[in-house]
Amino acid sequence: MANPQTSPQGFTPFFKRVSQGEDRHADIYACIAILTNKTIADIQQQAESLGVPKVGPFYPYLDGDLLAKILVGHNLVATLWKGATGYNDLPDVAIAMVDYSPEWEVGRCVVFHRQRSADGKSVHPYVVDPYPHADSKLHLRQGTSELNGLSPSWFIGVHPKPTGK
Secondary structure, eight states, rough: OOSSSOOOTTOOSOOOOOOOTTTHHHHHHHHHHHHHOOHHHHHHHHHHHHOOSSSSSSSTOOOOHHHHHHTTTTEEEEOOEEEEGGGGGGOOOEEEEEEEEETTTEEEEEEEEEOOTTTSSEEEEEEEEEOTOOOGGGGGSSSSHHHTTSOOOEEEEEEOOOOOO
C-alpha cells in the first residue's frame, strides 16, 4: 500500500501503514514496524535475536518486556501495559489493544497517534490499523465516530528515548 495515506480531508498521517500480512500474531510486529519505519521481517528478525522462535506459537514471548527491548533498539521507550476506557486515556503515541476479549485475554494491536500541528493549535487523533482483512477504508481511522468504533482496552505508550548522558 502506498503511504503516506491521505484522507479525503487532506490529512496526511505521520506514521505509514504496514500490513500484518496473514500471520495472526504479526499485529505486534506490524505496529512496531509502523513506529520504526522498518519492515515486519526486520522486526521479526530482531525479535528472534531476543529469543522468539522462528515458528509459532509466539504469544508466550510477545509481552511488554519484549516490546520494550525491540523498541529501545530503535531509540524508542515503551511504558508498561495499562488499561484504557478510551483514546483520551492514551498518550500521544501508543500501541493500543482493540477488540479485546477478557474471557480469552486476547485482542489485536493498532497504532494510535495524536498528531499535533506545527504551531500546536490543532490536534488530529487517528489510528493506523495493520489488520489485513478490514476494508481498506478502515486502515486509517480518524474522527470521533471511526475511533469510537474501535475502542482500546489496553495500551503501551511509546516515546523517543531521551538523549544525553
